[in-house]
Amino acid sequence: MKNNKYIYIALCSLGFIACEPEFDQPLEDTPIAAQTSGEANFSKYISLGNSLTAGFADGSLYRSGQESSFANILATQMQTAGGGEFLTPFMNDDIGGFVENPTAFPPRRVFDAGNRAPVFIDAAPTTSFSNILTGPFNNMGVPGAKSFHLAAPGYGSAANLALGLANPYFVRFASSPNTSVIADALAQQPTFFTLWIGNNDVLSYATAGGIGVLQPTPTTNDLTMIPPPGGDDISDPTYFAGIYTGLTNALASTNAKGVLINVPNVSTIPFFTTVPFNAIPLDQATADAANTGFANYNGGLQLAVQAGVLTPTEATRRTINFTAGQNAVVIIDENLTDLTAINAGLINIRQATPNDLLLLTVSGLLGTPNSDNGTLINGISAPLGDQWILTPEEQLLITNATNAYNQTIQSTVSANPNLALLDANTLVSQLASGGISSENGTVVTSDFATGGAFSLDGIHLTPRGNAFIANELIEVINSNFGSTLQKVDPNEFKTITLQ
Amino acid sequence: MKKLLFVLASCLTFSSIYAGGYRVSIQGQRALAMGHTGVAVVNSAELAFFNPAGLVFLENKLNVSAGVTGIITNTKYQNLDTRQAFETDSPVGTPINLYATYKISDKFSAGIAVYTPYGSRVDWPSDWAGGFLVNSIELSAVFINPVVSFKVNDALSIGGGPIYAIGGVNFNRSIEAVPGSESLSGPSTIELDAEGVTAWGWKASVLFRPTDKLNIGASYQSQIDINAENGDVSFQNFPGEAPQTGFNATLPLPSELTLGLSYQVNDKLLLAFDFNRAYWGAYESLDITFTDGETPDSINPRNYEDASTYRFGAQYDYNSKFTFRAGYYFDETPVASGFFSPETPRNDSHAFTGGLSFNINNNLAIDASFLYIYFAEVDESFDSPNDSAPAFGGTYKSNVFAPGLGITYKL
Numbered sequence: 001m002k003n004n005k006y007i008y009i010a011l012c013s014l015g016f017i018a019c020e021p022e023f024d025q026p027l028e029d030t031p032i033a034a035q036t037s038g039e040a041n042f043s044k045y046i047s048l049g050n051s052l053t054a055g056f057a058d059g060s061l062y063r064s065g066q067e068s069s070f071a072n073i074l075a076t077q078m079q080t081a082g083g084g085e086f087l088t089p090f091m092n093d094d095i096g097g098f099v100e101n102p103t104a105f106p107p108r109r110v111f112d113a114g115n116r117a118p119v120f121i122d123a124a125p126t127t128s129f130s131n132i133l134t135g136p137f138n139n140m141g142v143p144g145a146k147s148f149h150l151a152a153p154g155y156g157s158a159a160n161l162a163l164g165l166a167n168p169y170f171v172r173f174a175s176s177p178n179t180s181v182i183a184d185a186l187a188q189q190p191t192f193f194t195l196w197i198g199n200n201d202v203l204s205y206a207t208a209g210g211i212g213v214l215q216p217t218p219t220t221n222d223l224t225m226i227p228p229p230g231g232d233d234i235s236d237p238t239y240f241a242g243i244y245t246g247l248t249n250a251l252a253s254t255n256a257k258g259v260l261i262n263v264p265n266v267s268t269i270p271f272f273t274t275v276p277f278n279a280i281p282l283d284q285a286t287a288d289a290a291n292t293g294f295a296n297y298n299g300g301l302q303l304a305v306q307a308g309v310l311t312p313t314e315a316t317r318r319t320i321n322f323t324a325g326q327n328a329v330v331i332i333d334e335n336l337t338d339l340t341a342i343n344a345g346l347i348n349i350r351q352a353t354p355n356d357l358l359l360l361t362v363s364g365l366l367g368t369p370n371s372d373n374g375t376l377i378n379g380i381s382a383p384l385g386d387q388w389i390l391t392p393e394e395q396l397l398i399t400n401a402t403n404a405y406n407q408t409i410q411s412t413v414s415a416n417p418n419l420a421l422l423d424a425n426t427l428v429s430q431l432a433s434g435g436i437s438s439e440n441g442t443v444v445t446s447d448f449a450t451g452g453a454f455s456l457d458g459i460h461l462t463p464r465g466n467a468f469i470a471n472e473l474i475e476v477i478n479s480n481f482g483s484t485l486q487k488v489d490p491n492e493f494k495t496i497t498l499q
Numbered sequence: 500m501k502k503l504l505f506v507l508a509s510c511l512t513f514s515s516i517y518a519g520g521y522r523v524s525i526q527g528q529r530a531l532a533m534g535h536t537g538v539a540v541v542n543s544a545e546l547a548f549f550n551p552a553g554l555v556f557l558e559n560k561l562n563v564s565a566g567v568t569g570i571i572t573n574t575k576y577q578n579l580d581t582r583q584a585f586e587t588d589s590p591v592g593t594p595i596n597l598y599a600t601y602k603i604s605d606k607f608s609a610g611i612a613v614y615t616p617y618g619s620r621v622d623w624p625s626d627w628a629g630g631f632l633v634n635s636i637e638l639s640a641v642f643i644n645p646v647v648s649f650k651v652n653d654a655l656s657i658g659g660g661p662i663y664a665i666g667g668v669n670f671n672r673s674i675e676a677v678p679g680s681e682s683l684s685g686p687s688t689i690e691l692d693a694e695g696v697t698a699w700g701w702k703a704s705v706l707f708r709p710t711d712k713l714n715i716g717a718s719y720q721s722q723i724d725i726n727a728e729n730g731d732v733s734f735q736n737f738p739g740e741a742p743q744t745g746f747n748a749t750l751p752l753p754s755e756l757t758l759g760l761s762y763q764v765n766d767k768l769l770l771a772f773d774f775n776r777a778y779w780g781a782y783e784s785l786d787i788t789f790t791d792g793e794t795p796d797s798i799n800p801r802n803y804e805d806a807s808t809y810r811f812g813a814q815y816d817y818n819s820k821f822t823f824r825a826g827y828y829f830d831e832t833p834v835a836s837g838f839f840s841p842e843t844p845r846n847d848s849h850a851f852t853g854g855l856s857f858n859i860n861n862n863l864a865i866d867a868s869f870l871y872i873y874f875a876e877v878d879e880s881f882d883s884p885n886d887s888a889p890a891f892g893g894t895y896k897s898n899v900f901a902p903g904l905g906i907t908y909k910l
Contacts, residue, residue, distance in 0.1 A: 020573045020586070021896040024876055027577045027584040110683060113676050114739030121683070442889055452679050464679050489581055491889055495679030498687075498738040 035081040038482030040257045041191040042083035046138055047071030048150060048185055048247075049196035049261075053141025054169065055088075057455035057462060058118070058497070060096030060108035061143055061169065065455075068463035068493055071139050071194060073470035077485045078192075088139040089173035097125030098168060105168070109456040110499045111449055117363075118449070118456040119499060129161065129168045136188050140181055142170045146200045146235060147243045150181040182247055186254065193251055194473065196261035196424070198244065198405045201235035202398050206266045207459070208232035209359055209387035210394030214401065215239065234397060237404030244405075248412050248419070257418045259476055262406045264428035267395050270448035271360045271458030273432065277352035278326040279366050280379055287322035290380050294320035300346045304339055318350045322380070328352045329366065329379040332386050335393045349383045357390040360448070360458040420480035422473055436468055438490045444468060452495040463493035522777070524808075525594050526614050528566040528866035528905035532854025533812025534826020536771035538759035539706065539716035540812075543907050544598035547612040549757075550716045551646035552658030552706040554600045554608035559909040562610075564598045566866065566905025574621070574844045576629070578893035585627040589620050596905070600648075608648040608658075615641055617666070617752075621842060626686065629891050630673035632884060633842035634688060640666040640725075644702060659703035664752070666725050667694040670842075676738045684736045691746055691787075693730030698723050700752075712763040722754040722781055729790055744791035751781045759810075766816070771826075773810040779803035779833035799884070806833040812852075819858065824868075826852040839879030844895045846877040856907065864907040872899035 047053050047069075054061055055069025066072065066088050075086035098105035102125050109118040142149065144167055149155050152165075156174025160166030175184050185193070205212045212232035251258060266272065282290065298319050304310035314337060320330060328351040339346035352358065362384060369375070370382035378384065390398070406425055413421040428446070430436050431453050435445035444465060445451035448458055453465035461469065467490040474485045527545030530537035537549030544562035546553045554562075570592035577584040600610030617640040625634060646660035671690045700723035707715045729745035759773035782803040788796045812826035830848045839846075854868035880892025 019571075019898065019900060021575050021874070021898045023575065023577060023894060023896055025579070027579060027582060030579055032582070111677065111680070112739075440890060450677055462679075491679075492581055493679075494681045496677060496681075498676065498680050498682040499684070 032080050033486075035484040035486060036482075037078075037081040037083075038478070038484070040477065040481040040483050042078040042081055042483075044084055044138075044188060044191045045071075045075055045078055045086060046140060046185050046188055046190035046193045047075075047196075048181065048193060048251075049141045050145040050200050051141065051143035051460060052199060053194070053196050054139065054143050055141070055466070056143045057457070057460045058096075058108040058110070059455075059457040059460075060106060061091055062096030062108050063090050063092075063094045065096070065108070065463070066090055066139070068466055069139065069141065070461070070466040070469040070473065071141065073467055073488055073493075074194070074473055074485075075138065077470070077474060077488065081483055081485055086138040087135070089133050089135065089137045089169075092127035092131060093123075093125070095121060095123045095125055097127070099125050099128045100168075108497075110497045111456060112499045116449070121497075121499075127172075129158065129171060131172060133173045135173050135175055136184060137173050138188075140173075140185055141196075142167055142181060144169070144200060145181070145197065146204070147197045147240050147247070148235070150197060150247055151243055153178050153180045153183075155180060156184075182250055186250060190251070190254060190256045190258075193256055193258040194261060195247065195251065195258060197247070198235075198240060198263040198409070199266070201240055201405065202263065202401045203266050203459070204232055205234045206390060206394075206398055207271065207359070209385075210390050210397070211387050214397055234401045237401055237408070240401075240405050241408040244408050245412065248416070252416055252418060255418065257420075257481055259420045259422050259473055259480075260409050260413055261422040261424050261473075262409045263402050264425045265399055265402050266459075267357055267390065267398060268429050268432035268446060269459055270446050270451070270454045272357040272390060273446065274360050274448040274458060275358040275363050275366070276326075277354055277356050277358060278328045279358065279363075280327045280329055282322055282324060282327050282380075284324040287324055287327070290322045291320070293381050296345060297349070300339070300343050304342060304346065307342070309342065310337055310339065320349070320351055327380075329358065330381075330383040331356065331389045331391075332383045333389075333391050334386055335391060347383070352389065355392045355395075357395065358384075359388050359390075362388040420476050422469075422476050424469070424472075427469070427472060438468065438471070439487070440489060440491065442490045444490070444495075449496060456496055462495045464490050464495050467493040522616065524616075525568045525570070525870065525901060525903065526596050526616065527564060527598070528568075528596075528854065528868040528903050529564070529814075529824065529856065529907070530812075531568075531870055531901075531903065532824035532826065532852050532866070532868040533771055533814055534773075534810040534828045534850070534852050536759060536761070536773040536810045536812035536826060538704070538718050538757045538773050539714040539761040540769070540771050540814075541706070541714060541761075542814075543909075544600045544610065545596075547598040547600055547610040547646055548596065548614055548644070550658070550704045550706055550718045551610065551612075551648055551660060551702065552656045552704040552718075553714075553716065554610050554646065554648035554658060555602070555606065555650040555656050556706065556708070557600060557602070557608070560602045561908075561910040562598075562600045563908040564866075564905060565596065566868075566903055567593055567595045568868070568870075568901050568903030569593055571900045572621070572897065573899075574841075574895060574897040576627075576841065576844070576893050576895055578628075581628070581893075583628045583893075585624055585629075587621055587623055589622045592620055606650045610646045610648070612644040612646060613641065614644075615639070621844075623841060629841045630686065630688075631675060632672060632840055632881060632891055634671045634673060635669075636671070636842050637669045638666070639668075640664060646702070654708045656706045657704070658706075659701060662700040662702060662720070662723065664698045664700060664723050664725065666696045666698070668692070668696075668727070668730075668750075674734075674737075682736055682738060684738075687734070687736045687738060690733045690735070691730055692733070693727035693746075693748075696725050696727050696730075698725050713760065714762075715760045716758070718757045720755045722778070723752040725750045725752060732789070742789070742791055742794050744789040744794050746787050746789050748785060748787045750785065753778045753781045768816075769814040771810075771812040771814075773808075773812075775808040775810065776805065777808070777833065778805050780805045782833070800838070802835050802838055803833040804835055806831040822856040822858075824852075824854045824856075828852075830872075837880060837882040839877075839892070839895070840881045840884070841891070841895075844897055846874055846879065846895070849873045854903075862909055866905040866907055868901075868903040868905075870899065870901040870903070872897075872901075874898060 156170035157177035376382035444453035544564040648658035704718035
């Protein structure tokens, strides 16, 4: 062998053969090191959840996003430890969206770095509602699903789409029109599962600017008896607890091990933290003009104080005042004292404070002429509607509901040794306060577009953000079940896509 | 835009092409065949490079040596953790050397040396994992070095002369306007290009001949700072509006000291040894400034270390037609651990050389040489290329093959 090497070099020297350096252990001859699954069995991993599990990103579900969902990343790592095939109900293309309704299901967004703003990718969706796939599938994440949707029969029925009772993503891969997500999961006899549900039970209220309400406590836990809470409402925590316990009991009955992932408090994600409360720059002249426009309103507040129908504190809070520089936007706040009976001009408005959260989607509206009255400017002379802001009262509803859901999730884990918890709530709050660092020093934060964790919708994760979640899951799985799954390098996963 | 530019510039790494590994020493076919020894070998016009002091001891009035070498450099990268593997696809480099010397009097000789001490090029695949450090880099440098030699007495001579250096560099790397982002329009890259950059330096040397069998030599080349002024900066697939700017940068070519001796064992056999010290410590950091006054400066620590090369050579006069040569040298890398970049994927190396001369007649000879450089496999990384680029490491393995051909003419 040694001699062969010298002969080889000699031949190389004479230029007879190509002479490339050879590694002692070339990659192509090096199989991925086998890992152990410990007490867990990864042969049939099923991931259950919503858009976060499906790999939804940039406002859309598209192929490369699905490929880099945390569940798909985790499943790949499981394959060295007895993991089986992990099938995903892929969309038809890497564009995302549905042909039938590209307004409600638009293609994905990409980043226009010149204007520093997300824009739709320049392509039309090709996936159809009727593009039914043959399953079963391991990644059962259904974008838009709330907790109770996973248990709802007919959620995958094409006939129910028009009634608003079905979800086109589940229609594409449901085993039959009348099945439920959980039934299709159980039918596959999972040996391992992750469940990340409950986000939309509070998120859809939040992304709608809190125009919904907290649903009242239902009097029964019979699923078929309870109409689903309205699209923009917060699911009642007691109702959530009943649903959640039902889902986890059903999964636990299979003796599968699994990880439950709790619900992050949505108020720290970039969808709510990117647009500042004082987003409007004014010069002195414009500020003066705007102040003149609100002089009557400010004066009316003082009259209301004198009349004893308004506290001086609230009057101060509601007084509109613009100065040269950055100015707080004017918003409608339903929680203010209603004075319109006294004076129709004294509407429920005030200027925003750092405690108000403006939605990411309002950024294109601020400072533009109002669509009803072009002489008014949105955010200044035209107050922003309730649907654009989360006020402190609305945030409190969200926080309370989130905490209650997470309490349910925590007790479910505590009661079952087959279950482990991933505290996504803490992780997401770390993203907002300094970021999370990987072992090789890659840092992601919740900064919009540049932070690396969140995609261009400000809500869902990037592939790199998903890699961090997958690594956290791996840590939880290894420490609870004694497996040796290897983490991935988040650097190998991209963040956002530029136009 | 400001922030974008900041990210861009802080990602920017420039070439450290002047690394020891790229200083593939091929400045004479005969010397190379003997492990690139030569500071004490009085043999041919190649002395104009190796030790100009010795020119006055050459027997003939006119000496010319010319040669060209093809350098085939292969570097492979792999990372068993990330399971990625790439290899360079670099074109063949062709350094040249041209030396001519003329004995003006018994005491004085003059000569000129033209050579290309930096002629290497590294091309990685366009979509490779280290693209944010380097995609491709090419350096061309021509040194024009007129020299004189003065015989102090029969045992001692001194020599030297000014060096006029003409250099050019082209460097291409990937950029990320947003960390970790991909671009639909293809990889965004920046290319820096500077051509025709000139600088001056000097060389001085001494040759001591205590006996007619033993030569002892020393040669010193000054540090030459290549100042690229307002070089071209171009962007490919830049997201948004690309900055319009040039760049300034200073690259030190370090000073070098060579000490050596040769011994004529018998009529046929000559042995030579050179010790070479390159003062790479001068290359602490590569600082690039952009001329638009808006793009922030890019500071790239290099922290090179002084490095030595140990050279051994032998020459055997087989008969009047054939002379055979062989040699070996050990070359220390100036690259410090943790600063190992794919633009200079060079660790310590062992070089094996051989060659022969065929004398066509008393005046003309054909010289052939061959160089093989062996690099041990190395696990290395670039831990903190700059503020924003992540660490990049893996396993590297390189080799170099360099066959060369030249002529020697004496009159």
